[in-house]
Amino acid sequence: MPNPSRPRAAALAATAVLLTSALAACGSDTNDVDVRSQSLSWKDCPAPSDSEGGGPAPSPLPGGATWQCATMQTPLDWDKPEGDTIGLALIRAKSSGAKDKRIGSLIFNFGGPGGSGVTTLPAFGSEYTKLRTRYDLVSFDPRGVGRSDGVKCKNDEQLDKYFQQDAIPDDTAQTKKLVSNVTQFNDACEKNSGQVIPHVATTDAARDMDLMRQVLGDDKLHYFGISYGTELGGVYAHLFPRNVGRAVFDGVVDPTQDSEESSLGQAKGFQLALDNYAKDCTSKVEDCPVGDTPAEVKAKIAKLLKDLDSKPIPGVFPRELTQTAATNGIAQSLYSKDFWEYLTEGLVQAYEGDGKILMLLSDSMNGRNEDGTYSNLQAANVAINCADDKPRYTPAYVRSKLPEFRAASPLFGDFLAWGMLSCTDWAVAGAANHPDVSAAGSAPIVVVGNTGDPATPYEGAKKMVDALGDGVGVQVTYEGQGHGAYDSGNKCVRGAVDRYLLNGTVPKAGTVCK
Numbered sequence: 001m002p003n004p005s006r007p008r009a010a011a012l013a014a015t016a017v018l019l020t021s022a023l024a025a026c027g028s029d030t031n032d033v034d035v036r037s038q039s040l041s042w043k044d045c046p047a048p049s050d051s052e053g054g055g056p057a058p059s060p061l062p063g064g065a066t067w068q069c070a071t072m073q074t075p076l077d078w079d080k081p082e083g084d085t086i087g088l089a090l091i092r093a094k095s096s097g098a099k100d101k102r103i104g105s106l107i108f109n110f111g112g113p114g115g116s117g118v119t120t121l122p123a124f125g126s127e128y129t130k131l132r133t134r135y136d137l138v139s140f141d142p143r144g145v146g147r148s149d150g151v152k153c154k155n156d157e158q159l160d161k162y163f164q165q166d167a168i169p170d171d172t173a174q175t176k177k178l179v180s181n182v183t184q185f186n187d188a189c190e191k192n193s194g195q196v197i198p199h200v201a202t203t204d205a206a207r208d209m210d211l212m213r214q215v216l217g218d219d220k221l222h223y224f225g226i227s228y229g230t231e232l233g234g235v236y237a238h239l240f241p242r243n244v245g246r247a248v249f250d251g252v253v254d255p256t257q258d259s260e261e262s263s264l265g266q267a268k269g270f271q272l273a274l275d276n277y278a279k280d281c282t283s284k285v286e287d288c289p290v291g292d293t294p295a296e297v298k299a300k301i302a303k304l305l306k307d308l309d310s311k312p313i314p315g316v317f318p319r320e321l322t323q324t325a326a327t328n329g330i331a332q333s334l335y336s337k338d339f340w341e342y343l344t345e346g347l348v349q350a351y352e353g354d355g356k357i358l359m360l361l362s363d364s365m366n367g368r369n370e371d372g373t374y375s376n377l378q379a380a381n382v383a384i385n386c387a388d389d390k391p392r393y394t395p396a397y398v399r400s401k402l403p404e405f406r407a408a409s410p411l412f413g414d415f416l417a418w419g420m421l422s423c424t425d426w427a428v429a430g431a432a433n434h435p436d437v438s439a440a441g442s443a444p445i446v447v448v449g450n451t452g453d454p455a456t457p458y459e460g461a462k463k464m465v466d467a468l469g470d471g472v473g474v475q476v477t478y479e480g481q482g483h484g485a486y487d488s489g490n491k492c493v494r495g496a497v498d499r500y501l502l503n504g505t506v507p508k509a510g511t512v513c514k
Contacts, residue, residue, distance in 0.1 A: 053119045257434055266454070476511045
């Protein structure tokens with residue numbers, strides 16, 4: 001089912017492309033050599049595969065340099081490091097500065113889980129021009145994602161139908177149908193990717209990153225993690241604290257929460273973001289086209305969603321905009337303040353019977369490409385979350401929690417509560433209730449929290465700092481809107497992060513940027 005939990009920067013890039021244009025997976029190989037001694041063969045990058053999101057090959061960098069891609073072999077099963085291997089797709093932009101000033105590689109994970117770093121890094125590459133003066137910029141498709149033995153579940157036609165389902169059931173019959181759909185999806189994942197899904201946990205990806213560090217020739221791992229990437233970075237720091245170099249976490253996951261607590265926190269976060277959107281729209285000099293007061297804005301949205309439950313409207317032909325798709329699209333628009341204008345336009349059109357913009361926003365969340373193909377974003381998202389998260393919830397349990405979720409968010413509460421069924425009947429047991437990120441002995445990690453973040457609520461930043469341990473996490477606060485902080489362009493945030501990554505200057509704990 002559509003799942004905004006653990007959201008990602010990759011979807012933001014996809015949203016911009018979809019809206020603007022609209023208005024080989026690798027098998028396992030036998031490991032005959034020590035993977036730590038492998039040499040990477042870097043070549044100009046091809047166009048992204050459908051599983052990575054499709055589109056053209058990345059454009060040349062300023063000055064004419066090109067993005068380079070390579071494949072790194074890593075053990076399929078880290079408990080059997082001399083067994084079969086899989087290939088991880090990597091991308092890099094070589095440092096633009098003087099060789100004697102180069103620090104090493106700066107590895108990015110943009111979140112999800114399930115987002116393709118090979119696709120996302122070039123899309124956001126211009127944001128990191130300054131960092132490139134002293135680093136090679138590197139990202140990758142984590143195991144189970146994109147070209148890195150990407151998890152496959154249903155085909156494109158089946159996914160169109162799957163995402164048209166009613167994921168917010170009102171009665172027993174609808175609940176049974178939802179559970180049946182989730183079970184069929186999960187069974188398809190096991191049938192088509194049964195070899196890889198036992199090995200896509202975040203701990204596996206963290207071990208891959210330490211191998212990557214070695215293969216890239218770095219003594220320390222320099223890292224920039226966004227959204228779920230902060231969880232991955234925290235798990236890495238726990239496993240390899242002495243190998244942490246300069247690291248930044250932005251849009252921070254609360255590592256103390258289980259999946260239910262995370263979903264409830266997101267309900268509160270998305271409701272806060274919707275409240276802020278409504279206040280912003282109605283506070284402008286010009287009339288807000290979707291309501292005269294914040295309360296009216298939210299009431300009209302609630303009525304739209306209720307009406308769509310029984311009577312969908314045309315979306316992107318031949319698909320209709322359903323209640324679920326509209327809720328999903330609205331959630332996607334709240335990831336960035338830059339998308340609020342799309343939300344306004346989408347609501348105006350939907351009130352007139354045209355659901356195209358909200359459908360495109362939902363498509364972006366689901367990893368649907370313009371040509372009707374899908375990336376494996378949602379398949380990988382489910383596989384990684386279910387590998388990590390131990391709890392398995394029943395329909396009866398979810399129904400008992402609906403009052404609490406509705407109190408947290410009248411609009412998103414039901415949607416996020418029923419999303420907890422995603423791991424029902426998953427073939428692999430989950431690892432733990434929440435990740436261990438304690439990292440005694442690690443170098444300082446800069447942890448940036450955004451007070452208006454809908455997807456990783458601000459409180460998670462302090463929880464991450466505390467969980468990392470004394471002397472490790474250093475919190476910076478951004479009083480802004482949207483998911484994450486660095487890519488907002490805020491000069492204070494960028495200055496604090498850049499000074500640390502480029503010069504090693506640790507920001508003062510408790511720094512507040514406005």
